[in-house]
Amino acid sequence: MLKEERQHAIVNEVELHNRVLLTDLAEKLDVSIDTVRRDVKELDAENLLVKVHGGAVSLGFANHSPQRSNVYAQDKKMVIAKKAMTLLKMNSVILIDGGTTCLELARLLPQNIKLTCFTLSLPVAMELLGKPNIETIFIGGTLSRDSQISMGSSAIHALSQIKVDYSFIGTGYVDVEFGLTEFDWDIVQTKKAVINASKKTVLLSISEKLGSQHRFKTCDLNVINTMVTELEPWDEKLDAFKKLNIHIL
Amino acid sequence: MLKEERQHAIVNEVELHNRVLLTDLAEKLDVSIDTVRRDVKELDAENLLVKVHGGAVSLGFANHSPQRSNVYAQDKKMVIAKKAMTLLKMNSVILIDGGTTCLELARLLPQNIKLTCFTLSLPVAMELLGKPNIETIFIGGTLSRDSQISMGSSAIHALSQIKVDYSFIGTGYVDVEFGLTEFDWDIVQTKKAVINASKKTVLLSISEKLGSQHRFKTCDLNVINTMVTELEPWDEKLDAFKKLNIHIL
DNA sequence: ATAATTGTTGCAGTTTAATGCGGTTTATTA
DNA sequence: TAATAAACCGCATTAAACTGCAACAATTAT
Numbered sequence: 001m002l003k004e005e006r007q008h009a010i011v012n013e014v015e016l017h018n019r020v021l022l023t024d025l026a027e028k029l030d031v032s033i034d035t036v037r038r039d040v041k042e043l044d045a046e047n048l049l050v051k052v053h054g055g056a057v058s059l060g061f062a063n064h065s066p067q068r069s070n071v072y073a074q075d076k077k078m079v080i081a082k083k084a085m086t087l088l089k090m091n092s093v094i095l096i097d098g099g100t101t102c103l104e105l106a107r108l109l110p111q112n113i114k115l116t117c118f119t120l121s122l123p124v125a126m127e128l129l130g131k132p133n134i135e136t137i138f139i140g141g142t143l144s145r146d147s148q149i150s151m152g153s154s155a156i157h158a159l160s161q162i163k164v165d166y167s168f169i170g171t172g173y174v175d176v177e178f179g180l181t182e183f184d185w186d187i188v189q190t191k192k193a194v195i196n197a198s199k200k201t202v203l204l205s206i207s208e209k210l211g212s213q214h215r216f217k218t219c220d221l222n223v224i225n226t227m228v229t230e231l232e233p234w235d236e237k238l239d240a241f242k243k244l245n246i247h248i249l
Numbered sequence: 250m251l252k253e254e255r256q257h258a259i260v261n262e263v264e265l266h267n268r269v270l271l272t273d274l275a276e277k278l279d280v281s282i283d284t285v286r287r288d289v290k291e292l293d294a295e296n297l298l299v300k301v302h303g304g305a306v307s308l309g310f311a312n313h314s315p316q317r318s319n320v321y322a323q324d325k326k327m328v329i330a331k332k333a334m335t336l337l338k339m340n341s342v343i344l345i346d347g348g349t350t351c352l353e354l355a356r357l358l359p360q361n362i363k364l365t366c367f368t369l370s371l372p373v374a375m376e377l378l379g380k381p382n383i384e385t386i387f388i389g390g391t392l393s394r395d396s397q398i399s400m401g402s403s404a405i406h407a408l409s410q411i412k413v414d415y416s417f418i419g420t421g422y423v424d425v426e427f428g429l430t431e432f433d434w435d436i437v438q439t440k441k442a443v444i445n446a447s448k449k450t451v452l453l454s455i456s457e458k459l460g461s462q463h464r465f466k467t468c469d470l471n472v473i474n475t476m477v478t479e480l481e482p483w484d485e486k487l488d489a490f491k492k493l494n495i496h497i498l
Numbered sequence: 499a500t501a502a503t504t505g506t507t508g509c510a511g512t513t514t515a516a517t518g519c520g521g522t523t524t525a526t527t528a
Numbered sequence: 529t530a531a532t533a534a535a536c537c538g539c540a541t542t543a544a545a546c547t548g549c550a551a552c553a554a555t556t557a558t
Contacts, residue, residue: 003506019254022544032508037545052253053515054544062253071309072264099267100309122378122387125371129394138371138399140389140407145378146268146306150387158389158403172266183268208265214273252516271534281518286535302525303534503556514545524535 001029007039014049014058021055071100076206076230081105083249084168084204084228090114092165096124097194098149099170101204103127109134118164118197120150120190144186151186159193167198173212174205176240180218188216200225207231210241221246255280256288263298263307270304320349325455325479330354332498333417333453333477339363341414345373346443347398348419350453352376358383367413367446369399369439393435400435408442416447422461423454425489429467437465444472451475459486470495 006029013020013028022040026033044051050062071077081104088094091114096102098121106127109115114133119125120141128136141155150158169191171180180203182188195201195218207229226247231238233248242248255278262269262277271289275282293300298307320326330353337343340363345351347370355376358364363382368374369390377385390404399407418440420429429452431437444450444467456478475496480487482497491497 019251021251033544034509034546035507038507041545052251055251057251057253061257072307122371122374125392126375126397129371129392129397132394136392137403138387138389138392140387140399140404143374143378143385143387145381146301146310148310148375148378150389154386154407155389158407172268183266183270183273206265212266214266282534283519283536284517287517499558501556501558504554506553507551509550510548512545512547514543516543517541519540520538522535522537524533526531526533528529528531 001031003039006031007043010036010039010056011043011048014056018061019055019057024055071104073206073208074100074104077101077104078108079230080204080206080228081108084202085109086249087166087202087226088113088115089165092116093118095119095162095164095167095194095198096128097121097167097169097191098124098147099204101170101206102168105168105204118162120155120194122148141190147187149190151190155190156193159190159197162197164198166200166202167194168202168204169194170204171209171218173214174203174209174221175211175213176221176244178213178217179220180224181214182216182218183214185216188218191218195219195223202226202228204228207235207237210237250278250280252288255284256292259285259288259305260292260297263305264309267310268301268304268306273304320353322455322457323349323353326350326353326453327357328479329453329455329477330357333451334358335498336415336451336475337362337364338414341365342367344368344411344413344416344443344447345377346370346416346418346440347373347396348453350419350455351417354417354453367411369404369443371397390439396436398439400439404439405442408439408446411446413447415449415451416443417451417453418443419453420458420467422463423452423458423470424460424462425470425493427462427466428469429473430463431465431467432463434465437467440467444468449474451477453477456480456484456486459490 022033022036025036040051040056043049049056080101084105093116095118096106103123106124109131116135117128118137118139120139125136125138128134139150139155139158141150142152144151172182174180201224203224221244224246227241228249238248259274271282271285275285289300289305292298298305329350333354342365344367345355352372355373358380360380365384366377367386367388369388374385374387377383388399388404388407390399391401393400421431423429450473452473470493473495476490477498487497
């Protein structure tokens, strides 16, 4: 096998799988590991891939972030937010949870929509204040430093005093069997209170979270009325959720 | 598994769930906790996530972007804020009102000061979340679009439940004879409740406001314990206030 | 045709990077 | 303030990377 040919094969392999081990390449191409190493070194010098300890990764994989967007998977979250907006009726009373997906919803709410909107999230509240026709009510409480939402007993108490038409919530983890779970007990307590304060609960979650779980449980999936993901409603990943009688958007 | 691959997975996990524990990562990726710790340290150095005790949080989650807007007379307000800070004792419970001067106070609070801090103002709350040793409690309520603070009956009710050591308040107008006045009735109501919730009340005001008045009265000057302006304490403009037995800073 | 030259490859020995482990220090929580 | 968990540090182990060298193939010059 020609050297050129072999190097071409290496680049192909890297582009295909994003990452590759030198040992695998050596075996596959039936040359010594040193040869592969030399090849990869050359290809790295030509900027066709990035050599790393033990293997090589594709350029896209390595160039993690020259200028990545602020929010992870923002495009997907935008899709979710737009779908969720179709549930909104004029003059209804809703609650918007924290998290980047819910924040995206708040951001995309049209200027002319008339709503009464509760929230526990500082960033969401900021966003809502920019909408002239939305009355915003902040649920007070002890603020969590990293999630920037109200938590604790006073938030839970405040939530016990209200009943909104729809609440839009996010979750850390969601699984057909284990339901909605979180990494933090306080957040679970707060989310429970949110769900109790809602006639209908809408879960916003990107599909990557489906099938993940953590230690503290917020609720079973059957208390969720509607689930919104970025997937098409007929996607097979959603089949299990449909069986639970959850409305999928 | 390649190191790069693993780090990629870590960033992904963090972005997806906003916060992760090192122990969970170690288990999931099947490496020792030290390796995960080293990875997270590197990724933190590359600004791909933020390392915290016990885990990591995503950038979007942790970044309280303290946007510095152009504030009128900011230098004077900074002087006021710095003076006001001399009143703060460790571990005390305070309340910070809305307004740009109070916001400046929140901004200038040192990273190491330990406080429990109530506020009704969204921008102040945002700022306080950036201070690691301050417990921030937000007083919920209907948010005012232009002042970005909680108002209305629920805010007033929440205030009636607390008693802080010091409250730092601003005012629209202040005059020796007419006391503190505002152009908005709701704000007056809220400020009254703030003053009632405080053992001691500190008024922060730039000297330009001295001798001005408006239609709704918050309180007389005698309920103010301390007044902070950018002027030197012996400035003659303050003489009238000294006669009212107000402590001048 | 054959020797000389050049380039490629594999191997052995050495160097460096990555990882896990134990002990210590530091931070957090009750 | 004590108990606990996490972070840190240094070290040992292992795997990978590098270096020099010899073998061999391909190319070129004589």
